[in-house]
Amino acid sequence: MTDQLITADLVDLDLPSTGRRAAVQALAERLQKAGRVTDLTQFLADIEAREQQMPTGLEGGIGIPHCRSTAVTVPSLAFGRSTTGVDFGAEDGPATLVFMIAAPEGGNTDHMTVLAALARRLVRKTFKQELHDATDAAAVADYIQKEVGA
Amino acid sequence: MKLLAVTACPTGIAHTYMAAEALEVAAEEAGHEIVVETQGSAGSTPFTPEQLAAADAIILAADVEVRDKDRFVHLPTVTSGVKKAISGADQLIEQAVAAATAAPAVRSTEPGLAVKQSGPGTASKVRGWLMTGVSYVIPFVAAGGLLIALGFALGGYQITEAPAVTEGFDWTSHVSWAALMFQLGALAFGLLVPVLAGFIAYAIADRPALVPGFVGGLVAVETNAGFLGGLVAGLLAGGLIFWMKKWKAPRAIAGIMPVLVLPLIGTAIVGGIMFVVVGQPLAAATTGLTNWLNGLSGSNAILLGALLGLMMAFDMGGPVNKAAYAFAVAGLSTQSQTALLIMAAVMAAGMTPPLALALATTVRKRLFSEVERENGRAAWLLGASFITEGAIPFAAGDPLRVIPSIMAGSAVTGALSMAFGSTLRAPHGGVFVIPLIGNPLGYLVAIVAGTLVSAVLVIALKSLGQKKAATETVPAPRHAATV
DSSP, rough: OOOOOOOGGGGGOOOOOOOHHHHHHHHHHHHHHTTTTTHHHHHHHHHHHHHHHOOEEEEETEEEEEETTTTTTTEEEEEEEEEEEEEOOOOOOEEEEEEEEEEEOOOOOOHHHHHHHHHHHOHHHHHHHHHHHHHHHHHHHHHHHHHHOO | EEEEEEEEOSSSSSHHHHHHHHHHHHHHHTTTTEEEEOOTTTOOOOOOOOHHOOOSEEEEEEEOOTGGGGGGGGGOOEOOOHHHHHHSHHHHHEEEHHHHHSOOOOOOTTTTTTHHOOOOOOHHHHHHHHHHHHHHHHHHHHHHHHHHHHHHHHHOGGGGGOOOOOOOOOOOOOOHHHHHHHHHHHHHHHEEEEEEEHHHHHHOOGGGGGGHHHHHHHHHTTTOOHHHHHHHHHHHHHHHHHHHHSSOOOOHHHTTTTIIIHHHHHHHHHHHHIIIIHHHHHHHHHHHHHHHHOOHHHHHHHHHHHHHHHHHHHTTSSSSHHHHHHHHHHHHHHTTTHHHHHHHHHHHHHHHHHHHHHHHHHHHHSSSSSHHHHHHHHHHHHHHHHGGGHHHHHHHHHHHHHHHHHEEEEEEEEHHHHTTOOOOOSSGGGGGGGGBSSSSSHHHHHHHHHHHHHHHHHHHHHTHHHHHHOOSSSOOOSSOOOO
């Protein structure tokens, strides 16, 4: 296990654009392969439950499927980019940047601080632009990791 | 401008912080200072008293209840959902600045203390005084009423005729025990009006007003001016002492002003006015009220039951609920048949809201969040104990669906209880005093019917608007219990 919030194998620069569930599935599988999610079915159900409460799409082409789940072992971020966009229910259209935030149930405050720092970056224009322009997965992971300062 | 903001979202890991960041950026761009309290899962740092005192306005951007909102009563407030703060932070900042310009924050020279002392207008001050009085009365009513009810249960309705226990007490006779209970209860009841008057006065002008208030209340009892007399005596005593405290006493007697001079002069004046001036008219008014209550029957009584039911459910332990409750309790001291009917209806109507929500969370789990389901389990007991406040967590999370539903059910219960002629001599106790109730079967039917009505309505309304219904966090009830 690692203290990194995100690593290169959690970045998908060519996210399936067939729909929200497909995109979520793809990112969740990456988290599972990395050993950060134990029970994929449980995790997907928790993500979906949050999505049902209120869609997580935000103006400016962002989707942030997220949850706190018992299936999560370590606070993690999976990042996906889609050229055509995936609908996360935002008013102004589909999301091209998808941040899947996975938090362990009852995670301690230190963990949550990292996620809070990430959430704050999501509203910054330069942060978004950098991710739009990035060309390889490792660079994306490095950039995000550096930004949240973990 | 110095702005404050609170952000909070259901999961507490994303939107809370995004909104905070967006507001900070927008405030900086517009040239204002802002401090954001993020009520999320990474813990939140509460505003300091200095920040609260210096602020010009506050933005509450939250999809769940903001914690400790009463810190902000002195500030112009802009509220919105948390998403709106992310996409339209600059507009919220503009609105906050506009709000602060239109109605500047209330400030006091002492930072920190400023927050609590500012605000309430005359009407809410008067209400505060009366509620202080009522809150001190209620334990007397509860203990005294239950003792009286036990006396009746043990010794039958002739217990009022029993000889005083001072004239002989038979340890083995249940009639003696019943008489003991009844007479103790009656003594406690005799204190209701003086305690009410005393503590209303106390709420207004502190300790020196206590004696004039109490004695004024005793005069109200003496002149048969009843509860109305007690209210007048309390307000009179409080007002008088409040004014007298401003006198500049010579140094020599300044020390004995609060313990001797103020109580002495205050009591003489208040007692005199109560005896000579207001006693008679108030006694007439009280008799009129009692006669009117006793004259209520048939459809009028049922309408009254429904009305009281609506009031009991409207704010679940707040001023409207307490007004209905105080009306019923005031009636108890008249011991008229109608008053007992009203007491029964009020208690039943106060029990149904928590019961209905408990039922709704049991039969339609998915309409409620995990926290609400937990509250639902507790609500069974709270409802059964006539603690209407048990419904507050649900109403706080979804007032527009919950409050009309529970009002409808409580109205049904109040009306049915009146129609069935159930009576209650104790002011409290919930299901635990049902053995003491007149026509207990009808009473239970009334409670069950109202519970079903409310539960069905809540479920129907929640199903209609399910998408937005659930929130993850619901604040714990703030109010003290009904009694």
